[in-house]
Amino acid sequence: MISFRTEINPGPSLNRISHETKVLFTGSCFAENIGSYLKEFLFPVKINPFGVVYNPLSVLNTLGILLDGNKFGEDDLEYRDELWFSWDHHSSFSHPDKGECLRKINLEIESSSKHLKQSRFLVITFGTAWVYRLKESGKIVSNCHKVPDSAFDRIILKPEDIIQSWENFLDEIFTLFPDLTVIFTISPVRHWKEGAHGNQLSKAVLLLAVDELCNKFTDKTEYFPAYEILLDDLRDYRFYADDLLHPGTQALEYIRDKFGQMYFDGKTIELIREIKKLIQAKNHKVFNKDSESYVKFKDAQLKLISNISLLYPFLDLTEFREYFG
Numbered sequence: 001m002i003s004f005r006t007e008i009n010p011g012p013s014l015n016r017i018s019h020e021t022k023v024l025f026t027g028s029c030f031a032e033n034i035g036s037y038l039k040e041f042l043f044p045v046k047i048n049p050f051g052v053v054y055n056p057l058s059v060l061n062t063l064g065i066l067l068d069g070n071k072f073g074e075d076d077l078e079y080r081d082e083l084w085f086s087w088d089h090h091s092s093f094s095h096p097d098k099g100e101c102l103r104k105i106n107l108e109i110e111s112s113s114k115h116l117k118q119s120r121f122l123v124i125t126f127g128t129a130w131v132y133r134l135k136e137s138g139k140i141v142s143n144c145h146k147v148p149d150s151a152f153d154r155i156i157l158k159p160e161d162i163i164q165s166w167e168n169f170l171d172e173i174f175t176l177f178p179d180l181t182v183i184f185t186i187s188p189v190r191h192w193k194e195g196a197h198g199n200q201l202s203k204a205v206l207l208l209a210v211d212e213l214c215n216k217f218t219d220k221t222e223y224f225p226a227y228e229i230l231l232d233d234l235r236d237y238r239f240y241a242d243d244l245l246h247p248g249t250q251a252l253e254y255i256r257d258k259f260g261q262m263y264f265d266g267k268t269i270e271l272i273r274e275i276k277k278l279i280q281a282k283n284h285k286v287f288n289k290d291s292e293s294y295v296k297f298k299d300a301q302l303k304l305i306s307n308i309s310l311l312y313p314f315l316d317l318t319e320f321r322e323y324f325g
Contacts, residue, residue: 005233005235006232006233006235007233008225008228008229008232008233008258009258009261010224010225010258010261010262011261011262011263012261012262012263013222013262013263015121015181015222015263016263016264016265016268017038017043017120017121017263017264017268018264018265018267018268019042019043019044019268019271019312019314019315020044020314021043021044021119021120021121022044022045022046022115022118022119022120022121023035023038023043023044023045023046023119023120023121023122023123024045024046024049024112024115024116024119024121024122024123025038025045025046025047025048025123025125026047026048026049026050026053026059026062026063026122026123026124026125027048027052027053027054027059027123027124027125027126027127027185027187028052028053028054028125028126028127028128028187028189029052029127029187029189029246030125030127030185030187030188030189030226030247031047031048031052031123031124031125031185031187032047032048032052033247033252033255033256034123034125034185034226034255034256034259035047035048035123037252037256037259040279041272041275041276041279042275042315042316042317046111046112046115046116046119048090049062049066049108049109049111049112050062050065050088050089050090050093050108050142051089051090051091051092051093051142051143052090053090053142053143054126054127054128054142054191055126055127055128055129055130055131055140055142055157056126056129056157056162056165056166056206056209057131057140057157057161057162057165058088058131058140058141058142059124059126060165060166060169061088061140061142062088062142063116063122063169063173064169065088065109066109066112066113066116067113067116067172067173067176069109069110069113070109071106071109071110072086072102072105072106072109073102074098074102076088077098077101077102078145079098080145080146080147081146082096083095083096083145084096084097084098084101084102085101085145086101086105087134087139087141087142087143087145088141088142089105089142089143090142090143091143091145091146093105093108094145117177119177119180120179120180120181121180121181121182121183122173122180122181122182122183123182123183123185123224124182124183124184124185125184125185125186125187125226126184126185126186126187126206126209126210127187127189127191128191128194128199128202128206129156129157129162129201129202129203129205129206129209130154130155130156130157130191130194130198130202131154131155131156131157132144132152132153132154133152133153133154133155134151134152135151135152135153136151156198156201156202156205157205158205159205159208159209159212162205162206162209162213163209163212163213163216166209166213167213167216170182170213170216170217170220170221174217174220180220181220181221181222182217182220182221182222183221183222183223183224184210184213184214184221184222184223184224185223185224185225185226185227186203186206186207186210186226186227187226187227188226188227188229188230188231188247188255189245189246189247190244190245190246191245192245203227207227210223211223224259224262226255226259229254229255229258230247230251230255234251234254238250239251239254260272271308271312271315274304274308275308277304278301278304278305278308278317278320281297281301281324282320282323282324284297298324301320301324302321302324302325305317305320305321305324
């Protein structure tokens, strides 16, 4: 049979993710695409504790803060356009009230720091090697918060900049948590602001850096080829969203399936299928909640919930039990 595409089939990995293993996702918006999929199917995950963070040095900074459990104070905030914000955080943490801004930031640091220290997997997605450095302080920011470009120096990292910084962190975290596995990915999202050539240079830097880190920490790190799956396996604009920069729904589903192919065993896949039935039932449009057929429908879902709970007592099905109860 003639093949008309180069399909990428990663794995299977020896390190498996199940509904009993905690995972922390951090990095670009693509980390949220994979992380939200696991969260939907009730895996114990945390996603982007500082919001979306694109470059490797800012991702490293957020993980260092979580590892130390350092809280933010008023001196860590800036004020502009009637909003308090942090250079280390996405704008989703910004707030008109300073106290509320700090509260949101520190609550997330507290819960995510605890989650990191209990995690079996850390999934890191690098989006770009281009960084914005404040001229005033030299700080590399996670988000520019609509501050004019004139306030920053825009530079592209070299592979060695990333490797040297991350080596020290990985040495530390693997010493503290010897059972932890770090999964690196490169976001397939195209950063068109840098231009076609600038985007490709950026991805090349990230690929070289991650490859070197995985080679240095062979037994503790893995690489999931999300970037290659979209560009070399799917390789067609019909798999992109309308902006032609982000992967479309079909592509995301395909990449998520490949992730599951690499990290889920048969038992986990079967449990996902059962949870999917509950999700579909919950999303089912009901026209008459008093009808006999709907009462039977609800009873069937409650029976399914009971059966799943018996087989998987660690799974929290409260939202479904309350919905159909």
